[in-house]
Amino acid sequence: MNGGRVRFGRKPGSTGHGVNLLVIHPFLSSATGKFPGTFVSFLPRWNRVETQPAETTLYSLSDAPPSPANESDRRTGERHMTLYRVGSVMLDGRRELCLIRNISAGGMMIRLYCTAAVGTQLTIELKSGQPIRGKVSWIKDGYYGIEFDDPIDVIEILSASMNGPRPRMPRIETDCHAKLREGANSLRVRAHDISQGGAKLQCEMAIPCGSDIVLTLPGLEPQPGVACWNNDGFTGVTFNRLLPLGQLVEWLKVQREEQAARRPAAKSA
Missing domain, CATH: 2.40.10.220 (predicted glycosyltransferase like domains)
Known part of the structure; x- marks a missing residue:
């Protein structure tokens, strides 16, 4: 689906104070494998009108795996x-x-x-x-x-x-202490896994679903979000904003190094 376009403009019916991002998505027919039409969605917080090419994951029906030559297919001189x-x-x-x-x-x-x-x-x-x-x-x-x-x-x-239903974002196992704030409650929790969109926490107190929370993980800025489920001493939270992938990867590397450094100390003890 390379070559899709992203157009910046106002959402129909808006007052003009809020400017939105209009995203045009090709729609694939599972019966024909062709793109008979498009659907659109709006994302907020842009303040000018322009058209910018969007480079997205490309799906191919070829039996051959992608070759290094595909890397040069990107149009030169055009910002994506x-x-x-x-x-x-x-x-x-x-x-x-x-x-x-x-x-x-x-x-x-x-x-x-x-x-x-x-x-x-x-x-x-x-x-x-x-x-x-x-x-x-x-x-x-x-x-x-x-x-x-x-x-x-x-x-x-x-x-x-x-x-189908929206697939879950890839979750990465972790093991670190964190602080969870819900209203007047400030709790010490343990993060068991994390994704760009949320985390699974071990928590002594059940957090009501729908509660606004702030999760503070070591080395990351506090992440506002919402409690979305509780089960057997665990709580799932969804962040209000996705963590940037690069930031999450670097954080995971630091956590992995710290966990590796703790293992020899635990064995000697």
């Missing part, structure tokens, strides 16, 4: 807004985040936030419950080419992402 799909990678027993640039039936091109050698076996998860096994076939300019062990059904994946 990148709206790549976020996925997760299981690599050497740990979960990492990635940005997915191209997907075909035979493989994908990803931006990986860690290092992996050509030939490395890995598992990529596009959404919850959909792992795909493959290996690194090439590396170029920070992008990794992944060749799947078995072909996938691209139409099924794309149709499910457009028409």
Whole structure:
């Protein structure tokens, strides 16, 4: 879906004080594999009218995995807004985040936030419950080419992402103390996993669903959000704003280093 356009303008019926982002999305027919029409959505807080090309994850029906040559397909001299799909990678027993640039039936091109050698076996998860096994076939300019062990059904994946329930953002396991504030209550909690959009917390007190909260994790700014579920001593929170992927990746690296440093101390004790 490269080449989609993002147009800045006012939402119909607005007073003119708030300016919105009009996003035009191609709509894929699962029956024909073609794009018979579009649908639009509005995002707030832009203050000028202009058209900017949006570079999004490209889905291909080809059986061949993306090649390094695809990286040069980007039109030169034109500024792009990148709206790549976020996925997760299981690599050497740990979960990492990635940005997915191209997907075909035979493989994908990803931006990986860690290092992996050509030939490395890995598992990529596009959404919850959909792992795909493959290996690194090439590396170029920070992008990794992944060749799947078995072909996938691209139409099924794309149709499910457009028409089905919104897939959960990739969650990364963590283990750190944090502070949760809900109204007049300030609680010490433990974060068990985190995504760009929220976190799973171990909490002694049940937080009512729908309550406004502020979660403070070590090394990150306080994150306002909402409590969305409670179950057996755990609470799920959704952030009001997505954490930037780069910031989340760097935070996870620091947490991983600190946890590794604590293990020898725990063994010696």
